[in-house]
Amino acid sequence: MRTLRYAEAVEDALAGAMARDPRIVIWGEDVELLRRNLLVRFGPGRVRSTPISESAFLAAGVTAAMAGLRPVVELMMIDFSAVAVDALVNHAAKIEVFSGGHWNVPLVLRAPCGAGYGDGGQHGQSLWGWLAHIPGLSVVVPSTPADAGALLLAALEHPGPVVFMEHKLLSDDWLDFLGACGRTTVSFDVPEAGVSGPVPDEWQSLPLGSAAVRRDGGDVTLVSLGVSVHRCLAAADELAARGISSTVIDLRSVAPLDRDTVVEHARRTGRVVVVDEDFREFGLSGEIAATLAEAGLSCSFARVCTDATTPYDRVREAAALPNVRRIVEAVDRLWN
Amino acid sequence: MTVDRFVLYRHMLRSRRFEEALNRLWQAGRISGEMHPSLGEEAIAAGVVTALEDGDALALEHRATAPLVVRGVDLFALMAEMLGRSDGLCGGAGGHMHLFSKEHLAASSGIVGAAGPAAVGFALAAERLSPAKVAVAFFGDGAMNQGMLLESLNLASAWKLPVLFVCKDNGWAITTRSASVTGGDLSERARAFGLDVEEVDGSDVVAVAKAAHTSVARLRRGRGPTFLRARCVHLEGHFLGDPMVRVLRRPVQEMQRIGEPLLASVARDDGAPMAERARGMLEITGRIGRFALDQTRRRRDPVARLRRQLARYGTRLDLLEREVEAEIEAVVARVAQPVAPLEPAPPVHAQHPEGRA
Numbered sequence: 001m002r003t004l005r006y007a008e009a010v011e012d013a014l015a016g017a018m019a020r021d022p023r024i025v026i027w028g029e030d031v032e033l034l035r036r037n038l039l040v041r042f043g044p045g046r047v048r049s050t051p052i053s054e055s056a057f058l059a060a061g062v063t064a065a066m067a068g069l070r071p072v073v074e075l076m077m078i079d080f081s082a083v084a085v086d087a088l089v090n091h092a093a094k095i096e097v098f099s100g101g102h103w104n105v106p107l108v109l110r111a112p113c114g115a116g117y118g119d120g121g122q123h124g125q126s127l128w129g130w131l132a133h134i135p136g137l138s139v140v141v142p143s144t145p146a147d148a149g150a151l152l153l154a155a156l157e158h159p160g161p162v163v164f165m166e167h168k169l170l171s172d173d174w175l176d177f178l179g180a181c182g183r184t185t186v187s188f189d190v191p192e193a194g195v196s197g198p199v200p201d202e203w204q205s206l207p208l209g210s211a212a213v214r215r216d217g218g219d220v221t222l223v224s225l226g227v228s229v230h231r232c233l234a235a236a237d238e239l240a241a242r243g244i245s246s247t248v249i250d251l252r253s254v255a256p257l258d259r260d261t262v263v264e265h266a267r268r269t270g271r272v273v274v275v276d277e278d279f280r281e282f283g284l285s286g287e288i289a290a291t292l293a294e295a296g297l298s299c300s301f302a303r304v305c306t307d308a309t310t311p312y313d314r315v316r317e318a319a320a321l322p323n324v325r326r327i328v329e330a331v332d333r334l335w336n
Numbered sequence: 337m338t339v340d341r342f343v344l345y346r347h348m349l350r351s352r353r354f355e356e357a358l359n360r361l362w363q364a365g366r367i368s369g370e371m372h373p374s375l376g377e378e379a380i381a382a383g384v385v386t387a388l389e390d391g392d393a394l395a396l397e398h399r400a401t402a403p404l405v406v407r408g409v410d411l412f413a414l415m416a417e418m419l420g421r422s423d424g425l426c427g428g429a430g431g432h433m434h435l436f437s438k439e440h441l442a443a444s445s446g447i448v449g450a451a452g453p454a455a456v457g458f459a460l461a462a463e464r465l466s467p468a469k470v471a472v473a474f475f476g477d478g479a480m481n482q483g484m485l486l487e488s489l490n491l492a493s494a495w496k497l498p499v500l501f502v503c504k505d506n507g508w509a510i511t512t513r514s515a516s517v518t519g520g521d522l523s524e525r526a527r528a529f530g531l532d533v534e535e536v537d538g539s540d541v542v543a544v545a546k547a548a549h550t551s552v553a554r555l556r557r558g559r560g561p562t563f564l565r566a567r568c569v570h571l572e573g574h575f576l577g578d579p580m581v582r583v584l585r586r587p588v589q590e591m592q593r594i595g596e597p598l599l600a601s602v603a604r605d606d607g608a609p610m611a612e613r614a615r616g617m618l619e620i621t622g623r624i625g626r627f628a629l630d631q632t633r634r635r636r637d638p639v640a641r642l643r644r645q646l647a648r649y650g651t652r653l654d655l656l657e658r659e660v661e662a663e664i665e666a667v668v669a670r671v672a673q674p675v676a677p678l679e680p681a682p683p684v685h686a687q688h689p690e691g692r693a
Contacts, residue, residue: 015601015604019604019606019607029509029510029512030510030511030512032512032619032620032623033511033512033579033580033620033623036594036598036616036620037597037598037600037601038601039616039619039620040598040601040602040613040616040617040620041601041602041604041607041608041613041616042607042608042612042616043607043608043609043612043613043615043616044612044615044616044619045608045612046608047616049512049516049517050517051478051481051509051512051517051518052448052449052478052479052481052482052509052510053481053482053483054482055483056483076510079447080447082447083447083449083482083484117368117369118368118369118420118431119368119369119370119431119433120369120430120431120432120433120434120446121429121434122433122434122445122446122447123369123370123433123446177579178369178370179368179369180577181370181371181575181576181577181578182577182579182582183362183363183365183577185363185364185365186365186368187365309429311420311428311429312368312369312417312420312426312428312429312430312431312434313368313419313420313421313422313428313429313431314368314420315420316420316428316429
C-alpha cells in the first residue's frame, strides 16, 4: 500500500496504463501544462494541448477511438461538455447500436466537476445525471484516491464511452488551479479521506456499476457519490451520536447504476435518503426512487440535492450544496 | 471624430485602479474562485466602449470588468458582486464571470466563445426593435477556435448584422500559446467570412478609439459586421494566480513543486524514446520562456503608455488621478462595511388598508 493524493492516483493509474498500452493518447485544453508529468514521459505525440474547440476535439475523440486509439479527452470542466454534448449524445453513445454492435467507441472523457469553491453557477455543476440519461454513456464519479485510480483503469478497459469525473474538492490539483490559485487565504470544506488515501501498489480495475458500502447501519440508507459520500459519512457520525445507525452507499458510477445494492439496503432499513450534488429534478435521485418503486419497495424516502443554479457567493453556495446539516435534517424528517 | 485623451485616460485608470483593488481583495481571500482581470486590456475597453451610445449592447466574456467600468456600471455594485454581497450587481448570485446589467444591455458568460452568438442575438433584436443600435462582442484570440464564435462571424455576415467583434489578441489561450493551436491567420479568417477587418495595437487607446468609432459608424449605417483585432498583453496572465506567472514570480518554490515530479516522471524507464521525452521537456521550458518574454513587454501597458503621453499636463493629470483614486478608495471603503440591512418592511396595515393579516 502507498498513500497518494486523489489527483496523483488518477495520474499514476493513467501513466501505468499508458506505459502498457501505446494506443492511449491524451488531448484537451492546456494538458501539456496540466499533464506535464505525462508529457515528459510519453512525449508530445501522446499528450497534446488542444485549442478551445470542445465540440471538435471531443467529437474527434469518438472516431479516433473507433479507429483504434484509446483517447483520454479532457475538458477543463464538465460544464463545458454542454458546448460539445453532440459528440456524446448523438455519436459516442449511439455508434455501437447504429453499427449493429460491430463498432465500439472506447473513449474516456475526463473532467473535473462540482462546486464548493465559489466559482459561480457555470463552473461548478455536476451534470452526471444529465449525461447518464443517455443510453450508451457510462458515467463514473469516484470518491477516494483508490477508487479514482481503479475506476480510471476500468474506464480505459471499457469498450464504450465513459465520462470520468473528478470532483474539484477531491482533486487538489484542480482546486489549486481553479479555487485557491496559489492563495493561502481561502479555505474549502475538503474531506481529507477523499483527497488523500491508501492505494494499492499495483492498480487493479474495479467493475463499473459496483457500489461500495462505506458504512453499515440498520436505520437508514444514505445513497450518494463523489464528495457527498464524505458528507454522508460525517452526517452518519452525527446521527450515530443520537442513536440512529446509517448505511452509506457510495454508488461510484451513475451509469451503470448498482441498483441491487441500493435495493438490498433499502429493503433492510426501510428508509432511504439520496444525497446527490447534481440537480434534484429529473435526475439520479428520482432514478433511485423509481428503482425502489419498481422493486416493489415502499420505504420512506428523501433527497438532498442541488435544487437550483448554484449562487456565486460562498455562504449561499454552501447552503445550496448537500451538506451535513441538510442530510441530518432530511433523515430526521423520515421519522416525522 | 475627436479623441479626448483625458477622457480615455480617466476610463482606463478607473478600470486599472478598480481591478487593482479587486486584486487585493482577491489575494486576501475575500473574492472566491477564478479572477480574470482586464489588466492590460484597458485601452481596448476604453477605445471601444466610448464609441457606443445608449441602447447599444455588450456581449462579454469572463474578462468583463473593464468594459463594464467604462460603460458606467456602478462601481460599488460591481465590486460588491465580486464579493458575493446581496447588494452586488447581480445580488451576489452571478460572480465575476457572470455579470449582467440589463439597463446597459450588458451580459457576460464564462463559456469561451459565447460572446459571439450573444452579440448576434443582441444585434438581431436591435435590427427589429431599435434600428441603428449595435452590439459588441469581446473575446480573446483563444475563443477564435471555438465553433460557436466562428459560426457567429458567418451568421452576422450573412445577415449583415451590426456586430463589432472585438478580438483581444494576447497570443495565449489560457496557458497554451495560440500559435501552437491555431491554423492560419485570425484576420484572414474574418475576411473569409466577409467581415470588414481592422487591426490595431490594443495598447494604443487612440488607435483603438479611432478604429472603433469608424467601425461603429459603419455598423450604424447597416454595412454589416466588423472584426476588430487588437493586440495586447495580459499583465497578470490568464487569471490571478496563473501558474505561469507563479513560476516567474516565485521560481524557487514553484520549480520545487513542479520540478520534482517532473524529473521523476521523465526518468521512468518505461515511456517514450529519449528524443520524445526531450521534446516534451522542451515544450514546457519553451512555453515558460515564451511567456516570460511576453511578460517583459510591459511597455505595452496601455495605461502607462497613455500616461507618458499626458505627463506634460502635470497639474491636470494629477487632479484626474487624485479624483480616480479617491473614487476607488470610497468604493473600497464602502465594501468594507457590512451589507446594509434591508429597509424595514412597512407595517402590514400600510400595504393592506383593509387590515388583511
